[in-house]
Amino acid sequence: MATESPAVPSGPAAPSFPIARHAFRRFYTNYTARTVLQAIVTIWAVITFTFFLIRLMPGNPVEVYVDFLVNQQNMTYDEAYSRAASQFRFDPNVSLVTQYVEYMGQLLRGDLGLSITSSGTRVIDQIARFLPWTIFSVGLGLLISFTLGVILGTIMAYKRNTAIDHALSFLASVLSAVPNYIWGLFIILVLGVQLNLFSVGGLRGNYDPSLQPGFTLEFIGSVLKHAFLPVLIYVIGSIGGWMLNMRNSTVSTLGEDYVNVARARGLTSSRILLAYVGRNAALPMFTLLAINIGFIIGGSVIIEELFVYKGIGSFLFWSITQRDYTSMQGVFLIITISVVVSNLLADLLYSRLDPRVRVSGGK
Amino acid sequence: MTDIILQVQNVSIIYRSPRGDVRATNNVSLTLRKGETIALIGESGSGKTTLSLSFIRMLPNSARVTQGTILYTRDGVTRNVLELSDDEIRRFRWSDCAMVFQGAQNAFNPVLKIRNQFADTAAAHGYRDKAWVKKRTLDLFKLVRLDPQRVFDAYPHELSGGMRQRTLLALGVMLDPQVVILDEPTTALDILTQRAIIDVLKAMQQALHFSIIFISHDLALAAEMADRVATMYAGEIVEEGPVDEMFYRPLHPYTLGLIRSIPKLNHEQDHLVSIPGEPPNLITPPSGCKFHPRCQFATEKCRVDPPTLVEYEPGHLAACWHTDKVIEARPAAVVQG
Ligand SMILES: Nc1ncnc2c1ncn2[C@@H]1O[C@H](COP(=O)(O)OP(=O)(O)OP(=O)(O)O)[C@@H](O)[C@H]1O
Ligand SMILES: [Mg+2]
Numbered sequence: 001m002a003t004e005s006p007a008v009p010s011g012p013a014a015p016s017f018p019i020a021r022h023a024f025r026r027f028y029t030n031y032t033a034r035t036v037l038q039a040i041v042t043i044w045a046v047i048t049f050t051f052f053l054i055r056l057m058p059g060n061p062v063e064v065y066v067d068f069l070v071n072q073q074n075m076t077y078d079e080a081y082s083r084a085a086s087q088f089r090f091d092p093n094v095s096l097v098t099q100y101v102e103y104m105g106q107l108l109r110g111d112l113g114l115s116i117t118s119s120g121t122r123v124i125d126q127i128a129r130f131l132p133w134t135i136f137s138v139g140l141g142l143l144i145s146f147t148l149g150v151i152l153g154t155i156m157a158y159k160r161n162t163a164i165d166h167a168l169s170f171l172a173s174v175l176s177a178v179p180n181y182i183w184g185l186f187i188i189l190v191l192g193v194q195l196n197l198f199s200v201g202g203l204r205g206n207y208d209p210s211l212q213p214g215f216t217l218e219f220i221g222s223v224l225k226h227a228f229l230p231v232l233i234y235v236i237g238s239i240g241g242w243m244l245n246m247r248n249s250t251v252s253t254l255g256e257d258y259v260n261v262a263r264a265r266g267l268t269s270s271r272i273l274l275a276y277v278g279r280n281a282a283l284p285m286f287t288l289l290a291i292n293i294g295f296i297i298g299g300s301v302i303i304e305e306l307f308v309y310k311g312i313g314s315f316l317f318w319s320i321t322q323r324d325y326t327s328m329q330g331v332f333l334i335i336t337i338s339v340v341v342s343n344l345l346a347d348l349l350y351s352r353l354d355p356r357v358r359v360s361g362g363k
Numbered sequence: 364m365t366d367i368i369l370q371v372q373n374v375s376i377i378y379r380s381p382r383g384d385v386r387a388t389n390n391v392s393l394t395l396r397k398g399e400t401i402a403l404i405g406e407s408g409s410g411k412t413t414l415s416l417s418f419i420r421m422l423p424n425s426a427r428v429t430q431g432t433i434l435y436t437r438d439g440v441t442r443n444v445l446e447l448s449d450d451e452i453r454r455f456r457w458s459d460c461a462m463v464f465q466g467a468q469n470a471f472n473p474v475l476k477i478r479n480q481f482a483d484t485a486a487a488h489g490y491r492d493k494a495w496v497k498k499r500t501l502d503l504f505k506l507v508r509l510d511p512q513r514v515f516d517a518y519p520h521e522l523s524g525g526m527r528q529r530t531l532l533a534l535g536v537m538l539d540p541q542v543v544i545l546d547e548p549t550t551a552l553d554i555l556t557q558r559a560i561i562d563v564l565k566a567m568q569q570a571l572h573f574s575i576i577f578i579s580h581d582l583a584l585a586a587e588m589a590d591r592v593a594t595m596y597a598g599e600i601v602e603e604g605p606v607d608e609m610f611y612r613p614l615h616p617y618t619l620g621l622i623r624s625i626p627k628l629n630h631e632q633d634h635l636v637s638i639p640g641e642p643p644n645l646i647t648p649p650s651g652c653k654f655h656p657r658c659q660f661a662t663e664k665c666r667v668d669p670p671t672l673v674e675y676e677p678g679h680l681a682a683c684w685h686t687d688k689v690i691e692a693r694p695a696a697v698v699q700g
Contacts (some may be wrong), residue, residue, distance in 0.1 A: 257467040264421055264464070265534075266456040267487045275483070276472050283474075355518040356473055 035347075039340045046336040047107070047329070051100055054320075054328050060092050061116045061323040090116045090325070103329070112330040117322045123330035126315060131297075131334065133206050134304070134311030137227045138296040141234025146289055148235070149242020150282060154273075156243065157250030157281075169247070172240035180237025181302045187229060188306065203229060204308040230307050234299070238292075245288065250281040283354055287346045294342035297335045367436060368541050368574055369395040369418065369460075374431030376413055376422065376598075383646040387413040387426070389598040392672075395542065400568070400575040402589035402606070404582060404621060408642050410598040411578045412465055415544045418576075419456050420444060435459065437541060458488045461535040463528075465546035465578070470531050471519035478515045481534060488538055503533035506570060507563045525556035529563060536571055544576045549584070561588065582625050586610055591678075594618045597643050597653040600672070604679030614681035616658050616689050652684070660688040 027033050059067075062084045069080035085091075106113050112123040152172075156165045192200040207213070207222040253259065254277060262276045300313030308314070312331060319327035351357045376388035388410045395401055403411045416422045418433060433444040437459060447455055464470070471480055481500045482493070490496055504511040507529040514522065514530060522530060528548065535543055545564075549557040561584065568575065579585045585592060592609040594602040594617060602615035613619045620638040640657035643649050649656055655665040664684050672680040683689065 257464065257469040258472045260421070261464065261467060261470040261531075262472065264419060264456055264462050265484045265487065266453045266458060267483060268453070271483060271487065275475065279474050280472070354474065356520045 035344065039344065042340055043333070043336050047104075047333060048100075050332045051103065051329060052096065054323075054325055054332075055096060055099075057323065059323055061088055061090050061325065062092055064321070064323050065117070087119055088116050103326075107333075112333070113326045115324055115327050117324045117327075123326050126327060127312065127330055127334060130310060130312040130315040133309065134297060134300045134313055137230050137309065137311060138234055138300050139293075140227070141231045142238065142289070142292060142296070144231070145235040145237075145239040146242055146285070149239045150246045150285055152239075153243045153246025154250050154278065154281070156247040157254060158273075160247075160251055165247075168243065172243040172247075174240070175236055176238075176240030176244065180233050180299075181306060183236050184229075184233045184303055184306045187233065198229075206310050226309070230300075230303050230309050233303050233307075242285070246281065246285055249284055250277060253277050253281040256280070283350070286353060287350050290342050290346035290349050292342075293345065294335075294339035297331070297338060366397040367394055368397055369393075370432075370434040370436075371395075371414075371418070372432045372434070374414070374417060374433065375429045376410075376417055377427055377429055378413075378423075379425050379427070380646070385645045386648060387598050387645060388417070389648075391431075391595075391598075391600050393593060393600065393603075395574050395576065397541070398568070398572050398574055399590045400577055400588050402577045402579060402585035402592045403595055404579070404585055404592060404618075405595035406621075406638075406642050407580075408645075409595040410645075411595055412546055413598075414595070415462065415546060415576055415578065418444065418542070418544065419460050419462055420447075420452050421456075421462070435542075454488060457484060457535075457540065458538040459540055460542040460544065461538075461540045462544040463531055463535060463546060463548050466551065468524070468551060469519070471527065473519055475518075476515075477517050477519065477522075477530060481537060484534060484537060490538075499537060500533075503537060504530075506567055507533045508559075509533070525552055525559065528552065528556075528560055532560070532563065532567065536567060536573060539571065540573055542574050542576065544578075546578045547580070548577075550580070557584075564588070582610075582621065594621065597648055598645060599653065599682070601654065601683070602681040603672070604676070604681075608676060608679045612676075612679075612690075613693060614675055614679065614686045614689055615654075615683045616660055616685070616692075617654050618681075619689055619693060620657075652682070660685040660692075 062081070065084040065088065066077065066080045069075045069083060070077055073080075075083070103113070112127070115121045115123055115126060118126075152168060156168050159165045188200055191197045203226055205226060207219060207226050211219050211222055213219055259272065259276050262272050267276070297312050297316075300311055301317055302313075303309070304311045304313035305317045312334070316328065316331045318324075319331065371391060371393040374388060374391045375386070378385040378387055391410075391414055393401070393414075403415070405411055413422065413426070416426075417428055422428070428445060431445075434441050435444050435455070436442075442451075444452070444455065471477065475483075478497075478500060482496055485496045485499075500515065501511040504514055509526060509529050514526065519527060528551075532548075548564075549560050552560065564575075565588075567573075575588070577585060577588050579588075586606055589606045591604065592606050593600050594609070594615060596617050602609065602613065602618045604614075609618060610622060613622060617638070624637050638657055643653055643656070650669075651667045652658070652661070652665040652670050655661040658665065662685070668684070670682045670684050672682045674680050675686060
């Protein structure tokens with residue numbers, strides 16, 4: 001560790017606040033303190049950036065609503081304007097800086113504010129209402145594609161350069177090259193509309209609205225049925241990447257000394273597969289998985305919109321079209337926090353799984 | 364003879380490669396007795412690793428054993444290693460014949476503690492008694508002069524290279540194998556650590572009576588460890604004999620050349636003679652004696668006729684048409700004490 005001896009003064013200002021500087025350095029070299037500080041700075045930066053960015057988008061909530069009233073309800077512009085202004089808690093004439101200061105003050109008190117366009121609804125309640133559906137559907141998709149991808153990738157690596165490997169590699173490349181909303185469109189248009197294999201309209205929403213939510217078989221069945229296609233798309237869209245990553249990781253692990261030595265030690269092939277090859281090859285996969293958790297929300301926007309699945313993604317989409325600044329801001333905050341947290345999780349997980357990077361107690 | 368453990372007969376091995384078959388081992392025979400140490404010496408590419416990998420059937424997929432038998436005897440039962448079933452060969456590995464690979468810096472699984480890697484080796488061979496496994500492990504750590512408690516619970520990365528190599532040696536003899544193959548076991552280590560490993564190895568052999576196949580480019584080390592020495596050239600054993608015979612009275616010009624090229628601290632530099640030329644291409648090896656293009660004694664006969672191993676002294680064999688010329692040339696070149 002650094003000694004207490006004072007460093008050579010590097011500039012005229014350097015020796016002025018030795019205690020403060022020292023304290024800051026002490027604070028900054030503490031791993032936990034540094035991580036938390038970095039997380040807070042990241043979150044603040046993203047909030048600020050998105051705050052101004054979304055307000056730079058053409059139109060504001062009032063204008064969007066006025067447009068809607070004028071075009072759809074045949075109101076006059078003035079009528080529509082006064083109606084919109086009275087309904088929304090939004091005054092376009094307040095300066096951006098004032099809005100920003102007000103918003104940050106609210107956030108510091110842990111308040112995400114009220115929705116602009118759905119008057120009286122708290123943003124936090126909206127998020128609480130939609131987020132679980134997205135976590136459920138995207139999380140399930142992630143879990144399935146991760147598990148299948150890791151298994152298939154291992155098979156490909158063990159059978160490398162055989163017909164099975166070539167076929168699966170080709171499949172994985174195709175799957176990961178095509179964006180997931182293309183698969184979504186394909187399923188809706190070809191399987192649903194053209195071939196009529198399922199009723200597109202019947203699968204709207206998160207469950208059959210005629211059912212009472214609860215732990216009944218019927219309700220759970222309906223939930224699974226409505227989530228099936230979005231989950232399928234999430235699996236199709238990400239399994240290729242998992243397969244190829246796991247294949248490469250396993251191939252390089254198979255070339256490691258310790259795998260060869262394990263064979264020379266007469267270990268059974270199942271023990272080698274699980275504890276020697278699998279364990280080491282999967283290490284980077286778990287880090288990727290943790291990072292991917294952060295993208296659950298962002299990745300759901302288009303697919304939820306496409307399948308009319310009422311999750312946080314389609315809520316974000318709706319907020320954007322309505323220019324509901326506070327709602328958008330709330331979702332962006334959740335996205336940022338989940339990305340930051342999942343990265344922390346990845347670090348933590350890696351150090352749990354890999355003894356070589358595990359932090360050893362004191363030093 | 365009853366004390367023969369490993370009898371290798373006429374083994375030939377090729378590697379399939381895009382440019383043709385590499386004849387890495389050609390018609391090699393070798394006999395290993397109980398408690399004996401045989402050193403394999405020879406230039407890089409002479410086939411030492413290939414030959415010894417075949418003893419535990421760990422050759423890469425591109426390799427084929429095209430002929431020969433490898434007979435292994437334990438408790439009066441003799442089996443051909445090349446004909447063992449997959450499960451038999453798995454059990455044969457490590458419990459009968461352990462091998463320390465050349466250049467295996469990471470012989471241990473980085474995510475498992477050392478003790479788990481000892482335990483799973485034992486378990487793979489049917490040793491289920493946990494208390495016995497633990498005691499055996501700790502005893503072996505003492506034998507290789509490691510701090511038992513510290514190493515037992517350590518992860519591989521917490522040990523130095525020298526400690527890891529000792530740990531591997533301890534693991535190597537855990538199941539009481541009759542044969543231990545050591546392929547360049549000390550090359551990655553500094554000279555003092557090398558010394559320590561060699562001492563440990565000798566102590567282990569004294570305690571456990573296993574036989575060693577020792578592969579090394581360090582001839583002084585080979586001379587110190589071995590009872591018998593075999594010189595390999597271009598995939599063939601060209602000379603084999605007791606260690607003193609080999610180093611003081613070599614019969615093959617290639618062995619003579621190897622000995623001459625050892626740098627000696629107490630000698631003038633001009634005594635250092637390297638062997639001219641390059642090791643041959645094993646896809647299209649030279650005709651006759653494979654060493655003839657580099658041999659100072661080569662005649663027309665050597666170009667045409669491949670010599671076979673002939674016993675000149677008891678237990679001392681050489682494959683050369685002109686051993687008499689080697690004998691004439693050697694007084695100036697033999698190893699000094
Ligand atoms: N996997 C392989 N494919 C093709 N040829 C190979 C392969 N492994 C070894 N060889 C060739 O077989 C011959 C013998 O190699 P081997 O590794 O057995 O030599 P060695 O005596 O152990 O050399 P070194 O002292 O460098 O370890 C060499 O010509 C080498 O090029
Ligand atoms: Mg070798």
